[in-house]
Amino acid sequence: MLGVEGKTFTPLVHAADSGSMNYFSQGFAKAWELLLHMDAATVSAVQVTLGSTFCALCVSLLLGLPFGFLLGYCQFPGKRFLRLISDTLLAFPTVLIGLIVYAFITRRGPLGEFGLLFTVPGMVIGQALLALPIITSWVAQAVENLDxxxxxxxxxxxxxxxxxVFLTIRELRYAVAMVGVTAFGRVVTEVGIATMLGGNIRYATRTMTTAIALETSQGEFGQGIALGLVLLLIAFIVNALLVCLKRRGRV
Amino acid sequence: MSLLYEGHDIVQVYGEVQALSLPQFVLHKGEVLALTGPNGSGKSTLLRLLAFLEHPASGKLVWHGNATNPRREITLLLQEPFLLRESVYRNVTLGLTLRGVSDTRQPYKEAMLAVGFQHPDSMAGRPFHALSGGEKQRVALASRLILKPALLLLDEPTSSVDAKSARNIVAAVRECMTAGVSVVYATHDQTLLDALGGREQKLGK
Known part of the structure; x- marks a missing residue:
């Protein structure tokens, strides 16, 4: 009986394997096709992701760099408390940031009149808040570690x-660049803020991460894999940049 | 000789530790002064005070130089040299750049030759991390000599370098002394004391 059962069981496993392999290979083939033909939805998601991440990074660098420098360089009352807050915010869940910003920019919120909800600028506010403590805390740490x-x-x-001040910041340029690259990596891969504040609107606020989540839930693995490959490529470039900066700055 | 620096009852304290207690300090223009004494006697502390990097906890130090910013007339070479993450050229000429001097080529060559680099041009583009300990100390000294200071402060300048670099450093400092620059140096090393000479001031108990 065992032999019979074994004989009947084995082909079933092969069939399942071959089915899942087809499933994956079809996904990859679709992904390749979408990337090769520059599918409009895929390109839009990539553009929105990179655009919003870049803007968020600019805002957070503009605010976080001087604040981090002050926290690391100067001595003033309450400095330790501010540092503690900044360090605590490093572990701030993205959905909570999304929730707080949502409360502010929703139509009934204090910034409701600006119509920022479900727009790229709305997403940028949330993403900048995500990157700000990373930049502030790590720049402060880099300044404190300076010889x-x-x-x-x-x-x-x-x-x-x-x-x-100018020359100290210049001396820290590789460390600051590394902080920027790390923050970029964190923002580009987040999904909570983009979903809550962007609303995942196709050709408008859909980012790579929100698109992957949506397409996968709808069984459209092709586009999900295509966007996943682009994200992987970005992660690779970001990490290559980090290695380069570490070598150049020996930090 | 005219008075360049004077001080009375100079005390420096870090936390609860008294790092320096000096009843009187006098330095004349063109004078060479050797600070000696055991570890912890306050030699480096006094040099930092003289370089205006710190203020004394009590007592008075008066600089009789010309410039409104004394840091532009006094320069200190640290015991462990620090170079910026830049090329040798930028490190050596940084002080001049900070003073708004645009043509730094010739001063660079002169300063590098003074500290014993025979081919300054070939050194210009080298990054800071490609230098040996002795080379770093000589580059750091060149970055001070290029400023033509009124007072050169040296904190154990030869303690962490090889014999050849030490000879180059001594030669450069002696050249400086001949040019009339006042020099205050801290040392434990009798060889350096014999080579540079000057009045000896013992610190500590």
């Missing part, structure tokens, strides 16, 4: 206060 002889050397070479 104290750097300040002494610059002063003894005759640097003024403004020159001292």
């Amino acid at each position: 104290p002889r750097c300040r002494q050397t610059l002063l003894t070479l005759g640097a003024t206060k403004a020159q001292l």
Whole structure:
């Protein structure tokens, strides 16, 4: 009986294997086709993702870089508390950021009149809030880790206060670039904020991550895999950049 | 000789530790002063005070130089040199750039030759991390000499370099002394004391 059962069971397993293999290969073939023909929905998702991430990164760098520098460089009352808050916000769940920003920009919220909900600028606000503590805390850490002889050397070479600040930031350029790249990696792969604040609207606010989630739930693996491949490529480029920066700056 | 620096009852404290207690300090223009004493006697602390990198906890230090910003007339070479993440050329000429000097080629060559680099041009593009310990110390010294300071402060300048680099550093400092620059150096090394000479001020108990 066992032999009979074995004989009947084995072909079934093969059939299942071959079915799932076809399933995957079809997905990859579809993905390849979409990428090769620059499918409009796929291209739009890539554009929205990169555009919103870039804008969010610019905003968070603009705010986080000076704030992080102040937190790392200057001594003032309440500095430790601010640092603790910034470090705690590193673990802020993206859906919670989405929820808070949603409350502000929804039609009934205090910023409702600007009509930011389900728009790219609305997503940018949330993504910038996600990146801000990363940039602030890590820039502060980089400044604190800077060799104290750097300040002494610059002063003894005759640097003024403004020159001292400028040259210290310049000395930290590789560390700051690494922080920027890390924040980019975090924002580009997040899904909670993009879903809640963007609304996943096709050709408007649909990002790569929200599209992957949607297409997969609808059984459209082709586009999901295509976007996944693009995300993987971006992750690879980001990591290659990090390795490059580590080598150049020896940080 | 005219007075360049004077101080009375100088005390420096870090936390609860008294790092320096000096009843009197005097330095004349063109004078060479050797600070000696055991570890922890306050040699490096006094050099940092003289370089205006710190303020004394109590007492008075008065600089009789010309510039409104004394840091532009006094420069300190740290015991462990620090170079920016830049090329040798940018490190050596940084002080001049900070002073708004645009033509730094010739001063660069002169400063590098003074510290014993025979081919300054071939060194110009080298990154900071490609230098040996002795080369770093000489590049750091060149970045100070290029400023033509009124007072050169040296914190154990030869303690962490090889014999050849030490000879180059001594030669460069002696050249500086001949040019009339005041030099204050801290050392434990009798060889350096013999080579540079000057008045000796013992710190500590």
